Amino acid sequence: MRLKPILLLGATALLALVASGCGGGSKKSAAPKSSGCSVDQLNLVHKGQLTVGTDNPAFPPWFGGTPPKGSTWKVSDPNSGQGFESAVAYAVAGKLGFKKGDVHWVVVPFEQSFKPGSKSFDFDINQISYTPARAKSVDFSDSYYDVNQALIGLKGTPITSAKTSADVKKYKLGVQIGTTSYAYVTKNIKPSQQPSVYNTSSDVNSGLKAHQIDGIVVDLPTAFYITAVQIPQATIVGQFPTVGTPEHFGMVLAKGNSLTSCVDKALASLKSAGTIAKIQQEWLSNKASAPVLK
Amino acid sequence: MSADAETGRGDRGDRRSRILGDLRGTRNIGIAVTSTVVFFVVVAVVIANSAGWPEVRKAFFDRKLFGDSFPEVGHAFLLNIRIFCIAEALILVFALAIAVLRGLPGPVLFPFRLLAVLYTDLFRGIPTILVIYILGFGAPALQLSGVPNSPLFWGVTALVLVYSAYVAEVYRAGIESVHPSQEAAARSLGLSRAQTLRYVIVPQAVRRVIPPLLNDFIGLQKDSALVALIGPIEAFRQSQIDVAATFNYTPYMATALLFILLTIPLARLTDWLIARDRRRQSAGGAR
Amino acid sequence: MRARATALKLEAVHKSFGSVEVLRGVDLEVGEHEVVCLIGASGSGKSTLLRCVNLLERIDAGRIFLHGEEITRRDVDVNAVRRRVGIVFQAFNLFPHMTVLRNVTLATSRVLHKPRAEAEAEATALLERFGLADKRAEYPDRLSGGQQQRVAIVRALAMQPELMLLDEVTSALDPELVAEVLNVIRELADGGMTMVIATHEMSFARDTANRVCFLDAGRILEQGPAEEIFTHPREPRTQQFLERIIAAGRL
Ligand SMILES: Nc1ncnc2c1ncn2[C@@H]1O[C@H](COP(=O)(O)OP(=O)(O)OP(=O)(O)O)[C@@H](O)[C@H]1O
Numbered sequence A: 001m002r003l004k005p006i007l008l009l010g011a012t013a014l015l016a017l018v019a020s021g022c023g024g025g026s027k028k029s030a031a032p033k034s035s036g037c038s039v040d041q042l043n044l045v046h047k048g049q050l051t052v053g054t055d056n057p058a059f060p061p062w063f064g065g066t067p068p069k070g071s072t073w074k075v076s077d078p079n080s081g082q083g084f085e086s087a088v089a090y091a092v093a094g095k096l097g098f099k100k101g102d103v104h105w106v107v108v109p110f111e112q113s114f115k116p117g118s119k120s121f122d123f124d125i126n127q128i129s130y131t132p133a134r135a136k137s138v139d140f141s142d143s144y145y146d147v148n149q150a151l152i153g154l155k156g157t158p159i160t161s162a163k164t165s166a167d168v169k170k171y172k173l174g175v176q177i178g179t180t181s182y183a184y185v186t187k188n189i190k191p192s193q194q195p196s197v198y199n200t201s202s203d204v205n206s207g208l209k210a211h212q213i214d215g216i217v218v219d220l221p222t223a224f225y226i227t228a229v230q231i232p233q234a235t236i237v238g239q240f241p242t243v244g245t246p247e248h249f250g251m252v253l254a255k256g257n258s259l260t261s262c263v264d265k266a267l268a269s270l271k272s273a274g275t276i277a278k279i280q281q282e283w284l285s286n287k288a289s290a291p292v293l294k
Numbered sequence B: 001m002s003a004d005a006e007t008g009r010g011d012r013g014d015r016r017s018r019i020l021g022d023l024r025g026t027r028n029i030g031i032a033v034t035s036t037v038v039f040f041v042v043v044a045v046v047i048a049n050s051a052g053w054p055e056v057r058k059a060f061f062d063r064k065l066f067g068d069s070f071p072e073v074g075h076a077f078l079l080n081i082r083i084f085c086i087a088e089a090l091i092l093v094f095a096l097a098i099a100v101l102r103g104l105p106g107p108v109l110f111p112f113r114l115l116a117v118l119y120t121d122l123f124r125g126i127p128t129i130l131v132i133y134i135l136g137f138g139a140p141a142l143q144l145s146g147v148p149n150s151p152l153f154w155g156v157t158a159l160v161l162v163y164s165a166y167v168a169e170v171y172r173a174g175i176e177s178v179h180p181s182q183e184a185a186a187r188s189l190g191l192s193r194a195q196t197l198r199y200v201i202v203p204q205a206v207r208r209v210i211p212p213l214l215n216d217f218i219g220l221q222k223d224s225a226l227v228a229l230i231g232p233i234e235a236f237r238q239s240q241i242d243v244a245a246t247f248n249y250t251p252y253m254a255t256a257l258l259f260i261l262l263t264i265p266l267a268r269l270t271d272w273l274i275a276r277d278r279r280r281q282s283a284g285g286a287r
Numbered sequence C: 001m002r003a004r005a006t007a008l009k010l011e012a013v014h015k016s017f018g019s020v021e022v023l024r025g026v027d028l029e030v031g032e033h034e035v036v037c038l039i040g041a042s043g044s045g046k047s048t049l050l051r052c053v054n055l056l057e058r059i060d061a062g063r064i065f066l067h068g069e070e071i072t073r074r075d076v077d078v079n080a081v082r083r084r085v086g087i088v089f090q091a092f093n094l095f096p097h098m099t100v101l102r103n104v105t106l107a108t109s110r111v112l113h114k115p116r117a118e119a120e121a122e123a124t125a126l127l128e129r130f131g132l133a134d135k136r137a138e139y140p141d142r143l144s145g146g147q148q149q150r151v152a153i154v155r156a157l158a159m160q161p162e163l164m165l166l167d168e169v170t171s172a173l174d175p176e177l178v179a180e181v182l183n184v185i186r187e188l189a190d191g192g193m194t195m196v197i198a199t200h201e202m203s204f205a206r207d208t209a210n211r212v213c214f215l216d217a218g219r220i221l222e223q224g225p226a227e228e229i230f231t232h233p234r235e236p237r238t239q240q241f242l243e244r245i246i247a248a249g250r251l
């Protein structure tokens, strides 16, 4: 028995050692910055092609098209160029100088998008919201979509009569892990019951259908898709007002990647040419119809 | 020798913990300390000099984030503790009932035995995670009146069902390891079957199965995190939220640490219980 | 010999295990305060006979009476019968997780519902009587075989049985420990306890038994006073058995 503390001490020492990074190891420098944005100057995972990540299944309205037979993509096919994010990705790719065939899609689950070490994608486009904390671990492109949170409830349940954010407080809300919807709920709605947090969007939907939660908080475009296709017996109660700086989606890139500034340039010129607005009009046009929960 | 007294024999005297082996004397302790320190230093140096270490260190061992998330995760961990305390209490009773049911004699009770066998086969077969999903999303959707639909209720129910199947088997092995002559002795004194089970068979069985039982409970403690799948925010889910908010994995380390801190005392308790029992039965009447 | 009241009576008792018939029509009468020894080769059915009387085994045919009351009827409360019949096993079968005192008081407090203090006082008195007073707080594993067997006898006695069944209670003991247990049994016999004893200790049987029964292949082949059986056995099987015993130096 007497030896135990010593062993423990050893283990603690190891932890401390590891945590403080004894022996240092020089900080691996990020890929060299280059100012040029022509295809051969870009810092790419695979030379000559643009590798774009998103999660599988990819859901409308962010992605569209029917996956061809034999494809591993479910629900939607990112290669189709249909759906808002697919269209934006191809537009950015075009601006960077890639042909449509040079764009390759890879599956990147949300948690993989920010894992340390080398990335399997050049950029990941998966409704990921920018926050300053997240930006310490990865690069974010500028906004390609300013997002509002919305509330979904089952038709005929009490929550659907809510008119203001305060009306929503007393309900059990559900969100998907990794979304900024959770932060919006806890910071701005401050409900009296702890919200339920699920792994996937289909689990959130199951929770609503099983009456384990009264409402889902999710970004507005997704809310339209859920109520139109996934849970027809649900309805959009309303969209929440923006609090503070507007939330936006950005593409995720490896920290310090020189590609980020090129993507930003591409986005800027697409915005000023009205291309992004047009894509948004095409895929996310019904945004205006949801009432705002004051 | 009596057939019923095979336990504990040959184990007289204090047995040293297996980890510490036969360490005696300052010289041996000195060697042990030196080799331990050298071993860990070598491992640490190898890790610290790997190419990816700086990035891994930032992503997993961010001191500030650890400090930020630890209180939150710790608070959420209280839910884990609640989950498995309730589950453990229920499992201990429920599993014993199943085990006893399975051991009932006579052709009349065959349906009960069959039921017990089916139950243990079924719930040891289905992955815990599936039971949680099926019960968590399926049972409340039935909207039966009087049946709660809280995910916590169904999560705990799922854990109780799954772990009782395991623990029932552990109990059964324990009960069967008690020699039939013990039952004969008790019955010959006029004790009923139930009294025999309660005072003679089960106490001996339970003593024998404490180590595997606690082992299952360590598994249960860890699996309490699975309840998060159907919504409740326990420690793992809280750390996941923190990870998603910061894109940094350090909060997971906080959760890991909490789980370890919880299992170590349980493992030590197991050792202590075994040692105490051995002392009691073979080292004289003094308690 | 004065006629005694009948304590135990077996009528044509049959018992089979599967296809093996172990008891093949046993008739036996045991009077009040009588000590009957069962002798016979290994496998002749001595233990089975005792277990049947204690209702640990259900008989296939025949009847058993305890003080005139049939105990083999279907509607009989077996626990009530067992309270009245004590049995001590070859292997002691003490409860290893209980102290000596708890071993003795378990049945008196749980079955007879005696208050704890009373049960413990009685148990302590009995243990004292058999020289085990200082062992009351010990666990069985810490006792010698002879001590364990004496505790087992005390445990059965504590129920104040009308009849004691002893099944080769000394055969698991080292030779030097046999005497202490036999002395206890002698003391019980002197005290008037009715006993049926299966044993291989022929000299003990000769000294203590009022009657010796020779069991052979599931039947009582011959019975009579010890002196008579040991010196003038009538049946050839009995003679053979005793010759083997004598050759083995056990008589
Ligand atoms: N539970 C049982 N199941 C099957 N067979 C049994 C059982 N109990 C006893 N037997 C058989 O019954 C026969 C008689 O056994 P029993 O134990 O009564 O003999 P015994 O005279 O006591 O012998 P020993 O002197 O060796 O103790 C043996 O052949 C034994 O194998």
Ligand SMILES: [Mg+2]
Pocket (backbone or CB within 6 Å): C046, C047, C048, C167, C168
């Ligand atoms: Mg026998």
